[in-house]
């Protein structure tokens with residue numbers, strides 16, 4: 590739990606800020622202001638959704654991790670090793686699902702106890718009571734998830750081989766995908782997730798940013814001191830939001846002890862930050878976005 594919190598708060602959270610910064614530094618100030626307003630609107634909407642339907646919202650939160658690992662990983666492949674073996678949008682979707690699913694679906698099969706326990710704490714943060722459907726129907730959910738994920742994995746690797754042959758891109762993809770599945774199967778879930786985001790995700794996104802970094806910045810971008818001030822302000826606002834969220838929810842630690850409660854609380858918080866990051870930072874901005882590859 591300590592490893593998870595260090596990895597996620599000290600290492601991964603600053604990278605999230607950097608991702609916003611790297612995305613906005615090439616934009617006009619008016620764009621950045623619109624971005625911030627939309628981001629906050631989606632954030633408030635997602636918090637509201639957790640209060641109205643915590644279980645569904647938790648599913649959406651976990652999907653956020655799948656999309657970050659999956660779609661984000663696909664863009665890294667685009668930039669670094671090529672994706673000639675993924676020719677249709679179906680294949681790209683499958684590739685993203687399989688990579689992201691390694692992060693959130695494989696551990697449900699390999700580490701169901703910790704998965705269910707912490708998921709339960711997370712919905713209890715919002716005052717929900719009773720066991721999750723995930724807990725009461727665990728075996729059924731595992732069979733369904735295992736079947737769908739297994740089929741997707743075979744279709745992804747088989748489809749890529751069929752479309753691109755034994756290319757370098759396919760081999761790299763197959764090796765990375767296998768590594769992710771093996772990693773999330775054998776490394777205890779909390780540590781696995783807590784190291785994956787700060788090390789694998791951030792390292793690769795930084796490599797992608799570097800690989801595509803030749804763009805000219807917008808003419809009216811912020812000056813250096815103002816950029817610094819915006820980043821400091823961004824960090825303070827982020828921790829202010831965390832404090833506000835702590836006060837807002839009825840049961841911030843979800844009924845767990847201090848350390849377990851901190852893990853559950855921070856995980857919900859990072860999902861709350863990450864969903865609007867993807868929606869506003871990527872999907873509403875198809876021409877560029879946080880995972881931009883020219």
Ligand SMILES: CC1=C(/C=C/C(C)=C/C=C/C(C)=C/C=O)C(C)(C)CCC1
Pocket residue numbers: 601605650651653654657703704705707708778779782783786852853856859860863
């Ligand atoms: C279910 C579950 C977990 C969920 C982790 C999640 C959902 C992480 C999301 C991270 C994101 C969105 C990062 C963005 O940068 C834990 C805490 C590992 C503990 C074991 C059970």
